[in-house]
Amino acid sequence: MSAIRQCFRSLAGVHATERTVLKNMSIQQQVEDRITKLERIRELGIDPYGQRFENVEAIAEVRRDGEARNIEPGQHAEGVRVRVAGRLVLYRPTGKLIFMQLRDSGGVIQVGVSKSAVTEQEFTLAAKLLNLGDMIGVDGVLGRTKTGELTVWADAVTMLCKAVQPPPEKWHGLKDIDLRYRRRYVDLFSNPAVQETFKQRSAIIDSIRRCLVDHRFFEVETPVLQPIYGGAAARPFVTHHNTLDMKLFLRISPELYLKRLLVGGMERVFEFSRVFRNEGIDTSHNPEFTLLELYQAYGDYNDMMDITEAMVSSAIERIGGGYKRPFGDLMIDYTPPWPRRYYADLLEEYAGVKPGDIASVRAKAAELGIDQSKLADVIVINEVFEALVEPKLIQPTFVLDYPAPLCPLTRRKSDDPDIALRFEAFVAGTEVGNAYTELNDPRIQQENFQQQLAGEKRDETMAVMDEDFVRALEYGMPPAGGLGIGVDRLVMLLTDSPSIRDVILFPLQRPLSPAEAEAQDNELDNEESV
RNA sequence: GGGGGUGUAGCUCAGUCGGUAGAGCAACGGCCUUUUAAGCCGUGGGUCCUGGGUUCGAGUCCCAGCACCCUCACCA
Numbered sequence: 001m002s003a004i005r006q007c008f009r010s011l012a013g014v015h016a017t018e019r020t021v022l023k024n025m026s027i028q029q030q031v032e033d034r035i036t037k038l039e040r041i042r043e044l045g046i047d048p049y050g051q052r053f054e055n056v057e058a059i060a061e062v063r064r065d066g067e068a069r070n071i072e073p074g075q076h077a078e079g080v081r082v083r084v085a086g087r088l089v090l091y092r093p094t095g096k097l098i099f100m101q102l103r104d105s106g107g108v109i110q111v112g113v114s115k116s117a118v119t120e121q122e123f124t125l126a127a128k129l130l131n132l133g134d135m136i137g138v139d140g141v142l143g144r145t146k147t148g149e150l151t152v153w154a155d156a157v158t159m160l161c162k163a164v165q166p167p168p169e170k171w172h173g174l175k176d177i178d179l180r181y182r183r184r185y186v187d188l189f190s191n192p193a194v195q196e197t198f199k200q201r202s203a204i205i206d207s208i209r210r211c212l213v214d215h216r217f218f219e220v221e222t223p224v225l226q227p228i229y230g231g232a233a234a235r236p237f238v239t240h241h242n243t244l245d246m247k248l249f250l251r252i253s254p255e256l257y258l259k260r261l262l263v264g265g266m267e268r269v270f271e272f273s274r275v276f277r278n279e280g281i282d283t284s285h286n287p288e289f290t291l292l293e294l295y296q297a298y299g300d301y302n303d304m305m306d307i308t309e310a311m312v313s314s315a316i317e318r319i320g321g322g323y324k325r326p327f328g329d330l331m332i333d334y335t336p337p338w339p340r341r342y343y344a345d346l347l348e349e350y351a352g353v354k355p356g357d358i359a360s361v362r363a364k365a366a367e368l369g370i371d372q373s374k375l376a377d378v379i380v381i382n383e384v385f386e387a388l389v390e391p392k393l394i395q396p397t398f399v400l401d402y403p404a405p406l407c408p409l410t411r412r413k414s415d416d417p418d419i420a421l422r423f424e425a426f427v428a429g430t431e432v433g434n435a436y437t438e439l440n441d442p443r444i445q446q447e448n449f450q451q452q453l454a455g456e457k458r459d460e461t462m463a464v465m466d467e468d469f470v471r472a473l474e475y476g477m478p479p480a481g482g483l484g485i486g487v488d489r490l491v492m493l494l495t496d497s498p499s500i501r502d503v504i505l506f507p508l509q510r511p512l513s514p515a516e517a518e519a520q521d522n523e524l525d526n527e528e529s530v
Numbered sequence: 531g532g533g534g535g536u537g538u539a540g541c542u543c544a545g546u547c548g549g550u551a552g553a554g555c556a557a558c559g560g561c562c563u564u565u566u567a568a569g570c571c572g573u574g575g576g577u578c579c580u581g582g583g584u585u586c587g588a589g590u591c592c593c594a595g596c597a598c599c600c601u602c603a604c605c606a
Contacts, residue, residue, distance in 0.1 A: 097563035
């Protein structure tokens with residue numbers, strides 16, 4: 001057995017349990033067949049893993065150009081030379097003429113390889129040694145077949161990469177949801193719509209970033225590893241630094257650091273922050289997600305509403321499709337300005353109760369089957385709001401002025417200390433944004449911290465008072481508006497994706513088998529002992 | 531954590547009443563210079579998720595477990 005074959009055999013074992021490798025002949029044989037071809041390619045004097053291939057044109061560009069030239073069926077556009085590269089996704093040999101389709105990240109194009117147009121070596125490669133999933137480069141002349149298909153008629157075929165694993169079925173692609181996440185690389189090259197979603201994600205983030213820069217914000221990076229976590233109510237992941245021998249938390253929010261920057265005189269800052277919350281997983285929650293936070297000195301939550309509309313508008317302009325967009329069965333109209341509704345008014349409108357009339361709120365809660373007897377007034381109010389109001393907020397809506405005890409980091413309304421100057425932005429019944437007129441009074445902040453801590457039962461991971469943050473406020477933080485946007489949820493909405501896993505490239509999955517779990521444990525153990 | 535669903539060839543999926551494990555694509559050998567989910571001839575490929583049980587006999591029925599999906603709850 002050749003060295004390379006041996007190598008691949010063991011390589012195949014990395015991805016499957018040993019028993020599967022030994023007994024599962026079907027995939028094993030396909031891999032071996034491809035390795036045999038790989039060796040024959042090498043015997044031809046060709047590197048099966050290719051070299052630098054310069055000046056490749058995007059297939060979408062070649063296609064646009066080809067369409068514009070009005071080439072007649074059966075004709076070659078002499079002199080229109082192109083160079084394309086990509087993955088082989090369709091292969092139809094018809095003897096001495098071979099049709100293939102190459103896909104790159106932006107499109108698919110047909111390639112025709114005629115025995116008479118390429119070297120013997122290249123034709124042998126194309127006719128005998130390629131498999132679906134391989135990557136090749138093609139130089140040729142643009143033309144059309146008799147049936148009108150735009151085609152690159154090859155005069156050179158260059159091997160760029162042999163794939164020893166077979167790709168999924170060409171027509172259906174990879175459908176198995178679990179496998180799609182576990183092998184996202186396969187999902188991406190076999191399901192073009194998936195790449196499109198992630199391109200849109202990138203465009204949305206880029207347009208938001210440009211929008212903020214245009215509004216004189218600048219981008220910062222603050223610690224992911226934090227000795228004290230805060231800025232949100234969530235359970236953190238806990239980790240440890242060996243040299244310092246200290247407990248660290250993965251951030252649940254960048255808020256307290258960004259506000260320190262306001263103290264430092266950075267007047268408009270933002271961060272696309274990956275945050276980590278050690279809680280449940282469902283179609284709208286992944287343990288790590290991207291939270292955009294921004295702070296504007298001398299502003300308040302009204303500015304945050306304006307900037308929210310501006311960011312979403314710029315994202316929509318960028319990815320196209322208009323302000324009226326489908327999300328599942330819903331049609332959402334993002335045209336600004338979005339309605340700005342008061343929390344209390346919405347509660348009255350949809351639940352028929354007033355927050356001040358706690359008796360009827362509790363009656364309503366009981367009616368809904370909420371066990372409200374042990375809950376504080378404000379919690380009951382919020383339960384009723386979540387049950388009856390939030391699901392109704394389909395069209396983009398800012399909900400303003402929350403009950404103060406729900407919002408420890410928010411400034412109170414000056415003429416009504418029970419109201420917090422906070423809004424949440426709702427779309428399709430879920431929260432996508434959360435903003436405050438920020439609290440900058442250090443004494444009230446300290447009291448709120450203490451109240452919040454007293455209100456929760458302590459456990460191992462509970463936050464402690466962030467005294468340095470209070471001290472920072474004592475040095476003076478300008479009055480400010482602050483905003484957090486759930487970037488993943490916004491991308492879900494704008495790309496009509498039903499699950500957060502559709503907009504996160506590698507969502508967390510459990511290990512597939514006890515063997516894999518054990519392998520992971522062993523690796524971790526090794527690292528710790530180093 | 532509760533309820534429901536799914537798990538069969540590399541992929542997409544059938545599998546009737548419990549009676550020899552199937553198709554298409556992919557792969558392998560052969561033919562074919564205009565294919566469009568190409569076609570033709572031939573071949574190989576299975577831990578039916580795992581482990582028990584019932585049965586003469588289990589992909590199929592029962593029990594337990596695992597992974598994933600949906601949903602509710604928890605968490606904000």
